Amino acid sequence: MTESGKPILYSYFRSSCSWRVRIALALKGIDYETVPINLIKDGGQQFSKDFQALNPMKQVPALKIDGITIHQSLAIIEYLEETRPTPRLLPQDPKKRASVRMISDLIAGGIQPLQNLSVLKQVGEEFQLTWAQNAIISGFNALEQILQSTAGTYCVGDEVTMADLCLVPQVANAERFKVDCTLYPTISSINKRLLVLEAFQVTHPCRQPDTPTELRA
Amino acid sequence: VEAGFHHPILYSYFRSSCSWRVRIALALKGIDYETVPINLIKDGGQQFSKDFQALNPMKQVPALKIDGITIHQSLAIIEYLEETRPTPRLLPQDPKKRASVRMISDLIAGGIQPLQNLSVLKQVGEEFQLTWAQNAIISGFNALEQILQSTAGTYCVGDEVSCPQVFLYYRFKVDCTLYPTISSINKRLLVLEAFQVTHPCRQPDTPTELRA
Numbered sequence: 001m002t003e004s005g006k007p008i009l010y011s012y013f014r015s016s017c018s019w020r021v022r023i024a025l026a027l028k029g030i031d032y033e034t035v036p037i038n039l040i041k042d043g044g045q046q047f048s049k050d051f052q053a054l055n056p057m058k059q060v061p062a063l064k065i066d067g068i069t070i071h072q073s074l075a076i077i078e079y080l081e082e083t084r085p086t087p088r089l090l091p092q093d094p095k096k097r098a099s100v101r102m103i104s105d106l107i108a109g110g111i112q113p114l115q116n117l118s119v120l121k122q123v124g125e126e127f128q129l130t131w132a133q134n135a136i137i138s139g140f141n142a143l144e145q146i147l148q149s150t151a152g153t154y155c156v157g158d159e160v161t162m163a164d165l166c167l168v169p170q171v172a173n174a175e176r177f178k179v180d181c182t183l184y185p186t187i188s189s190i191n192k193r194l195l196v197l198e199a200f201q202v203t204h205p206c207r208q209p210d211t212p213t214e215l216r217a
Numbered sequence: 218v219e220a221g222f223h224h225p226i227l228y229s230y231f232r233s234s235c236s237w238r239v240r241i242a243l244a245l246k247g248i249d250y251e252t253v254p255i256n257l258i259k260d261g262g263q264q265f266s267k268d269f270q271a272l273n274p275m276k277q278v279p280a281l282k283i284d285g286i287t288i289h290q291s292l293a294i295i296e297y298l299e300e301t302r303p304t305p306r307l308l309p310q311d312p313k314k315r316a317s318v319r320m321i322s323d324l325i326a327g328g329i330q331p332l333q334n335l336s337v338l339k340q341v342g343e344e345f346q347l348t349w350a351q352n353a354i355i356s357g358f359n360a361l362e363q364i365l366q367s368t369a370g371t372y373c374v375g376d377e378v379s380c381p382q383v384f385l386y387y388r389f390k391v392d393c394t395l396y397p398t399i400s401s402i403n404k405r406l407l408v409l410e411a412f413q414v415t416h417p418c419r420q421p422d423t424p425t426e427l428r429a
Contacts, residue, residue, distance in 0.1 A: 056360035057328060068313050072327065075319035082312040094300045095286050101293035109290070109327035110275060114337065122352070134340070142274035 007032040007065040010054065012039050013208035013215075016112055016169030017073040018061040022203035023165045024077045028084045032063075036210030039117055059116075074108055077162050089162045096157060099150045103143065103163035107170045111139035115173065132177040140174065140184050147186040154190055160197070168194050172205065225250040225283040228272065230257050231420035231427075234330055235291040236279040240415035242295045245378065246302045250281075254422030257335055277334075292326050307379055317368045318379045321361065329357035333389065350389040358396050365398040372402055378409065 011018035037045045046058045055062040055071040062071040070076045114135035120128045150156045155163035171191045206217040229236035255263045264276045273280040273289040280289040288294045332353035338346045370376040418429040
């Protein structure tokens with residue numbers, strides 16, 4: 001914790017996993033300090049000894065809060081939900097909670113890890129784009145189908161949930177990898193509705209402390 | 218049986234680590250269920266059938282039909298079981314310990330396994346598959362071994378069995394003696410009944426030559 005006692009978020013402006021947590025903190029009105037971890041500069045600041053001690057997986061985000069350090073974005077969000085329960089990020093009904101977690105896990109476990117920086121490095125420059133596109137397209141094909149039965153205004157019903165926190169950053173990734181999102185009308189329309197909400201705006205990669213000048217909003 | 222109103226139905230592959238997680242949760246909670254085996258290799262992969270795709274558009278196991286709904290994603294299934302059949306607990310009561318449990322579960326389920334599952338290995342190609350899988354596991358286990366230094370008691374988080382089920386990927390020839398904490402916890406877990414009866418070597422779809 002900082003001297004002021006504020007939580008500290010280790011984040012990269014463009015990391016979709018970091019963005020999920022930034023949205024959760026914003027929605028819950030939790031004031032925090034950002035320590036930017038540049039995944040590219042200096043060979044990748046996530047590989048520094050200090051950061052590795054904080055998160056042995058050498059990934060962002062990590063959150064220092066209440067005397068502990070948590071990593072894995074969904075574990076962080078569930079902790080925030082349990083300790084700062086309003087406004088809710090998970091519905092009350094167990095079946096709806098299952099839908100929220102299912103969609104969140106599909107994105108956070110089934111799509112994003114397959115197109116993150118370190119995997120793309122291993123795949124190699126020549127195949128990176130196709131690899132990332134395949135990961136996203138497979139996931140979005142499934143997600144578009146699933147949302148037919150779960151979605152209302154947002155991914156699950158009409159309240160913003162953890163699933164929505166996962167959706168928006170993943171759509172941003174899809175756009176970066178030139179995936180045609182018009183093929184996914186439900187995903188696209190939910191994404192559009194979410195992007196106008198303040199919590200999604202202020203936490204956007206284009207408005208972070210470490211956003212490069214040329215990418216700033 | 219209509220959408221598992223009577224007995225839950227688990228779509229599972231004997232060797233799928235994700236399926237095994239859910240089998241253990243069901244066993245620990247004493248939930249009786251029916252298995253519908255989905256062979257990920259036969260017939261070009263039964264997960265690609267029209268019927269199964271309607272059930273789980275991600276075309277992956279496990280999927281669980283229970284209480285009139287179908288859930289997939291192993292950890293979402295386990296959290297649902299925890300919320301609707303709360304005893305015995307699979308998550309501690311304290312939020313900080315719950316965070317540790319979820320962190321470790323997500324590290325394995327989101328940070329290791331997806332990188333070495335069948336469909337990714339197919340894309341990587343036969344020549345590089347083993348190295349690729351080993352790298353995924355080694356990176357993850359290096360991190361996990363460190364994390365367990367601060368969380369582990371008898372098991373991954375304290376002294377009660379919780380969500381993270383740590384499976385040693387002998388199949389990929391990862392030298393697990395490099396991970397003493399992971400190895401000893403795994404050893405302790407494997408003697409528990411719920412881990413025994415749900416083991417890949419004892420499933421309805423275990424091939425004869427791999428049966429215990």
